[in-house]
Amino acid sequence: MSTPRKSTKARLIEAALDLFAERGVTETTTKAVAERAQVNEVTLFRNFGNKYRLLLAVIEDSAVFAKLVHALVEQANAKDSVAEFLQEYAQKSLLTLEKAPDLVRSIVGESGNYPIENRLALGKGLSEANRYVAEYLEEAIAKEGLDSSLTPEQIVNLLNFVLMGYFVVQSSCEGYNLWDEEDDFLASLVTLFLHGFTTSASALEVSETSIVKVEPPEAVDLPASLVRSLFRQARKTGRQEFALVYVLFGAGLSPEEALRLERSHSVVEPQQNILQINYGKVRQVPINHWIMGYRYGSSSINPLTQWLKSRKDNRAEIFIDDAGEAMTRVELENTWQKLTTDLLTPQGEPPAIEQARQTWCIEMLMRGIDLEDLSILSGMEIQQLKYYAQKARNKSALEAAARLDQKKSKP
Structure with missing residues (x-):
């Protein structure tokens, strides 16, 4: 049996996603998208109106964030400890970002120029992705008997912000290397989230900035x-x-x-x-x-x-x-x-x-x-x-x- 031909909209969305990943949003023209989808440019405008409406469809219809995060978490969740989970998730995230550097830089650097509905869709997609990762992280933390004053969603948000910052700097700058190897950066990142930002012995400082082992509190109630x-x-x-x-x-x-x-x-x-x-x-x-x-x-x-x-x-x-x-x-x-x-x-x-x-x-x-x-x-x-x-x-x-x-x- 022959494979059913994709709809015009589906072909345009697929072509746009490929070109956005290859060239970034700004450098991708509607003409190039139409040619890649094997339709004329008028058809693109009839279906989406303009390039930013097409980008909105890419974000919403392709479920790019959900698919990406589901794949990352499935791989990371096979690990036995929170440390291994964080290491694997961070490593796979960077590998994924490196596959489409122009798209990432476009979204980060140019989103201020997008219509409000595009920015809302981006925010919704990222929030849903973060919640999905947070659910797995919460299970891993509970299973290992760890505790944190930060919620799993807060931890994931912070982790993703650090990963995105590292990627943007590494892919955009020359001669700026705080870590000799990416593995060194990942090891430092896991240490940061497991043990906090300070080596102070103060229990308050540690508990507010890290995931820590739950020690039995001295439960001394007053008569x-x-x-x-x-x-x-x-x-x-x-x-x-x-x-x-x-x-x-x-x-x-x-x-x-x-x-x-x-x-x-x-x-x-x-x-x-x-x-x-x-x-x-x-x-x-x-x-x-x-x-x-x-x-x-x-x-x-x-x-x-x-x-x-x-x-x-x-x-x-x-x-x-x-x-x-x-x-x-x-x-x-x-x-x-x-x-x-x-x-x-x-x-x-x-x-x-x-x-x-x-x-x-x-x-x-x-x-x-x-x-x-x-x-x-x-x-x-x-x-x-x-x-x-x-x-x-x-x-x-x-x-x-x-x-x-x-x-x-x-x-």
Whole structure:
């Protein structure tokens, strides 16, 4: 049987893709595309109107990004580790880019001249491609027991930006070689994404810039009596201090997330006071009214809403210093230190501000929330929360034993 002849549109799209890859978008003429497709130029204009409409059809109809990325990921996903996955994906990406340097340079350098629909199509294609790679990367990270403060999509975006920058410089410049061999560049790239941009021993610096092994956190929640004493001290100190402690223990925020809260981020609903978190992992978190057995107001009347109503300034930030400026981490630590003076944990140490979040996580687990929902609310990975789940089970076992002990034994 003879092969069905392709439609005129399909032949024009195929010819355009080939010529864009060979010459770039600017140097490719509509006449050349028509000749390659074996039609006259009038037919091209009748079907697409102009060259940029033809480029739009190439981007949309050929699914060039999806086909390219699917092929790359299928090869990279066969690797056994995240490091090998990243190495293979980066290497295959560069090889693919090198097959059509003029097309890549045209898209990067000339997209500002394209109509808005072309730029939207480019953005959509790249976004879909990145999401596809991110799904595979997320599976690989979970399988290997790794963690990162960046989402898989953020990691893939950064990786692709670096690869594109390297390719453009290497293909456009002479005498600019930071790496002797491409393999050296790829090895450096994988090291960068696995171990971060700095060799500092600071856990904070590493966790914010790299994929790291999940180490068991020291899940030391605070006892209810200590938390109650801390709340009493905060109430006596001032409305802002009371609101701060309420947010830390009621919503389980990290200090950095609390400091970046703004007035508009506090949403009062009939049954809940919800916080919109825009720092780190974007999410919404309800503030608990009941904390460690005590009720602190309602959705509309609580330490946070009372603090905001008492404010006379126009600052957007929820927590401010004495000068009316946004509170810094150092000022937050100083406030916490003053509130916890004379308070000691069962381990004989002053309470750390990070323990407020640990206490919230364990309390939520004891109330019955599952790990997936807690991960959504906390912005933390399920793998990390498993350590808190173990501590919650230990506490539940102690409470169950206490209840049994209170029952009268039968004679």
